[in-house]
Amino acid sequence: xxxxxxxxxxxxxxxxxxxxxxxxxxxxxxxxxxxxxxxxxxxxxxxxxxxxxxxxxxxxxxxxxxxxxxxxxxxxxxxxxxxxxxxxxxxxxxxxxxxxxxxxxxxxxxxxxxxxxxxxxxxxxxxxxxxxxxxxxxxxxxxxxxxxxxxxxxxxxxxxxxxxxxxxxxxxxxxxxxxxxxxxxxxxxxxxxxxxxxxxxxxxx
Numbered sequence: 001x002x003x004x005x006x007x008x009x010x011x012x013x014x015x016x017x018x019x020x021x022x023x024x025x026x027x028x029x030x031x032x033x034x035x036x037x038x039x040x041x042x043x044x045x046x047x048x049x050x051x052x053x054x055x056x057x058x059x060x061x062x063x064x065x066x067x068x069x070x071x072x073x074x075x076x077x078x079x080x081x082x083x084x085x086x087x088x089x090x091x092x093x094x095x096x097x098x099x100x101x102x103x104x105x106x107x108x109x110x111x112x113x114x115x116x117x118x119x120x121x122x123x124x125x126x127x128x129x130x131x132x133x134x135x136x137x138x139x140x141x142x143x144x145x146x147x148x149x150x151x152x153x154x155x156x157x158x159x160x161x162x163x164x165x166x167x168x169x170x171x172x173x174x175x176x177x178x179x180x181x182x183x184x185x186x187x188x189x190x191x192x193x194x195x196x197x198x199x200x201x202x203x204x205x
Contacts, residue, residue, distance in 0.1 A: 030058055042066035047077045056082065056089040063098050070109070072102045093135040097143075100127035104147055107154060114158040114165075121155040156186030160195055176202075 033050060036043070042065050050062045063078040075098060082095040089095075103124035110117040128144050128151075135141065163178030179195040186192050 029053055030055060033058065034061065037062060037065045042069040042071040042074055044071060044074045044077075047074050050078060054085070056086045056091075056095075060091065060094055060098070063095070067098055067101060067105065070105065072105060075099070075102050093131075093138040093140060096131050096134065097138070097140045100124065100131045101147075103127060104151070107151065111154075114161045117158045118155055121151050121158070125151050125155075152186060153189050153191070156182055156189035156191035159186070160191040163195065 029049070030053060033046065033053075036046060042062070046062065047066075050058055059078050059082065063075045066072075066074040066078065079095045079099050082089060083092055101124075103120050106120035107117055107124050110120055125148065128148060131138075132141055132144050159178060159182045163175045163182065166172075166175035166178060176199065179199055182189070182195040183192050183199070
């Protein structure tokens, strides 16, 4: 499943890919890796070759392609420790943002599995909030608000589904408690409206 990110990220990444200061041999390897990424997409075994070149911009390029291809573990392999591996690397906010998006994509892919979606959603929320706090001037900050809103809606709906499952299994009070949680913790969500309606219709004397 290919997860497409906003076009401006790809454009910015192209700009970050210059000025790596590599020698002829590593330049040749970089060209070869870029060709493979273009033709074959992200292949997990390519991560070791990318990391061996110690090129920050290439690591970001490969990570972007891997995120599009849904190879989330490879994105994490490429970018975890990015700031520690390189001395004053280019666009550190971009690497942190891509890492934050891995759990957001996991959240989207977990649609229909409420516990998995909630787990990934909480991680994605924490990472995106941490990103904004660490890089308040980042150009990618504009993309965070709609993603947080999507998390709010999706997690609320997942909680609502779990509540209704409890009710369908005869655990009415436990389900109602979950619905109250949805109303309290996700007040702006569509699921909150549904939860409030159920509580008013079923529990009001």
